[in-house]
Amino acid sequence: MRDIVILSIIQGICEWFPISSSGHLYIFHKLLGLKPDINLDIFLHSSSILAILIFFRKEIWEIIKVFFSFDTGNENFKTILYIICATFITGIIGFLLKDYEEILENKKVVSLGFLITSIFLFLSKKNGNKRIDFETSLIIGLSQGLALLPGISRSGTTISTAKILGVNDNDSFNFSFILAIPTIIGAILLKFEELKDIRFDYVITGFLITLLVSIITLYLLKKIFIRRKFQYFCIYTFIVFLFSLFI
Numbered sequence: 690m691r692d693i694v695i696l697s698i699i700q701g702i703c704e705w706f707p708i709s710s711s712g713h714l715y716i717f718h719k720l721l722g723l724k725p726d727i728n729l730d731i732f733l734h735s736s737s738i739l740a741i742l743i744f745f746r747k748e749i750w751e752i753i754k755v756f757f758s759f760d761t762g763n764e765n766f767k768t769i770l771y772i773i774c775a776t777f778i779t780g781i782i783g784f785l786l787k788d789y790e791e792i793l794e795n796k797k798v799v800s801l802g803f804l805i806t807s808i809f810l811f812l813s814k815k816n817g818n819k820r821i822d823f824e825t826s827l828i829i830g831l832s833q834g835l836a837l838l839p840g841i842s843r844s845g846t847t848i849s850t851a852k853i854l855g856v857n858d859n860d861s862f863n864f865s866f867i868l869a870i871p872t873i874i875g876a877i878l879l880k881f882e883e884l885k886d887i888r889f890d891y892v893i894t895g896f897l898i899t900l901l902v903s904i905i906t907l908y909l910l911k912k913i914f915i916r917r918k919f920q921y922f923c924i925y926t927f928i929v930f931l932f933s934l935f936i
Contacts, residue, residue, distance in 0.1 A: 802840020
């Protein structure tokens with residue numbers, strides 16, 4: 690039970706802070722002497738999804754209302770199309786990687802992932818005023834696909850990619866996290882049959898802890914992002930990169 694509490698806290702913090710939950714779960718699996726359990730890791734993402742729905746409830750509700758109105762000129766309607774496009778690109782990459790799960794246990798891949806995350810974050814200090822469009826959504830979807838590799842932060846690469854492309858802060862932040870919803874749901878559905886093997890007490894404990902920590906983390910991250918301190922996470926991920934070389 691101690692292990693599931695630790696892993697749930699790590700998931701709640703690292704899934705939304707741009708520091709890679711998969712990479713940190715790998716490190717703590719090693720430190721705790723546990724065999725990596727990708728099914729448990731994927732399950733913990735289910736409460737992360739609920740955290741997004743709670744935190745971005747207003748934005749998501751506006752998008753849903755516009756979608757059923759079919760107001761094609763509305764920016765929120767366009768956002769849905771861009772999310773579909775980005776998710777499609779991510780899905781292709783995920784399909785190509787589905788038979789290579791052994792890379793999740795490869796130290797070199799994890800270490801390289803943290804380095805790549807550091808580079809993305811360092812470049813994210815660029816400020817722009819563009820809106821998300823078709824081209825940027827495809828590129829963001831590509832960077833999200835890259836984040837399927839352990840050590841590469843999904844939120845870090847997608848937000849950084851948007852910033853590098855000159856997208857404004859609000860769109861960069863909101864699009865990145867709303868985009869996570871179909872992506873994580875897809876990953877859970879692909880492993881749904883195998884998730885029944887997880888212990889019930891792990892399910893309840895892991896879900897509640899990850900949910901609470903995720904909401905707190907999202908709140909803190911938005912404060913950090915608004916204050917233009919997002920790129921400084923690159924210092925931390927670079928330190929973890931160096932540390933991971935010796936795990």
